[in-house]
Amino acid sequence: MKIFRWFIGMIFLVGIVILIIIRPLPFLFYPDLPYIGFLGRALYIIILACILCLYRIWRGPTAADRIVAVDILGIMIVGLCAILTISTGRPWYIDIGIAWALQSFICALALSKYLEGKGFDD
Amino acid sequence: MINIIGLIFISIGLAFDFFGCLGLVRLPDVYCRLQAATKCVTLGTCSILFGTFLIVGFTAAGLKSLLCIIFIILTAPVAAHTIARGAHRAGVKLWKDSIVDKYAEDKEGEA
Structure with a gap:
């Protein structure tokens, strides 16, 4: 069973790598920008990292693992918004990034305070 | 030329992001995961934002990305420290296989 799960994961990772090599995301961009290939592959790599974070949120053994993964996902989506700023040429994506960073910081603080109070009954 | 330097910064940031998330999945413990993921992803995202600033230039988006770098550098260690304290x-x-726990010894000394 464990070998079966390992096999599914390897098929997934190899498929993403092949997609990165042969086909960058073409439908998000203006067609006359110069760095379309590079930025499309960069979007694939960041989406892959976000999927790894979502795996840790889905299958974290404790609540603290999930909180760490949510914090990291919030920081990484800021980078995704920065890449979208260059690739689409629309400058309001970085505003989404700033708001997301603020909200992620407040979210991490509140969740960790909740976690600290929960096991404090001795 | 400055666009090429910006793309190099973005590549470094992508590598740091990906390996940080790999550490988040692979390492065995909450504290190990926190240490790997927070440092790598903070540096990686700041590098991506700096590359964005180099490519876009002194426009509104570029200055906002510099502001976002300052904000992330200030807040990510605070969030990580609070999460580690709350988890402990x-x-x-x-x-x-961990061999030392200084924070538990300090709490013993306080009590």
């Missing part, structure tokens, strides 16, 4: 106080166990 909530009683999350360390990994079985």
Whole structure:
């Protein structure tokens, strides 16, 4: 069973790598920008990292693992918004990034305070 | 030329992001995951934002990305420290091969 799960994961990772090599995301961009290939592959790599974070949120053994993964996902989506700023040429994506960073910081603080109070009954 | 330097910064940031998330999945413990993921992803995202600033230039988006770099550098260590403190106080166990726990010794000394 464990070998079966390992096999599914390897098929997934190899498929993403092949997609990165042969086909960058073409439908998000203006067609006359110069760095379309590079930025499309960069979007694939960041989406892959976000999927790894979502795996840790889905299958974290404790609540603290999930909180760490949510914090990291919030920081990484800021980078995704920065890449979208260059690739689409629309400058309001970085505003989404700033708001997301603020909200992620407040979210991490509140969740960790909740976690600290929960096991404090001795 | 400055666009090429910006793309190099973005490549470094992508590598740091990906390896940080790989550490988040692979390492055995809450504290190990926190240490790997927070440092790598903070540096990686700041590098991506700096590359964005180099490519876009002194426009509104570029200055906002510099502001976002300052904000992330200031807040990410605070969030990581608070998460680690909350996890330790909530009683999350360390990994079985960990050999030192200074924070528990300090709490013993206080009590």
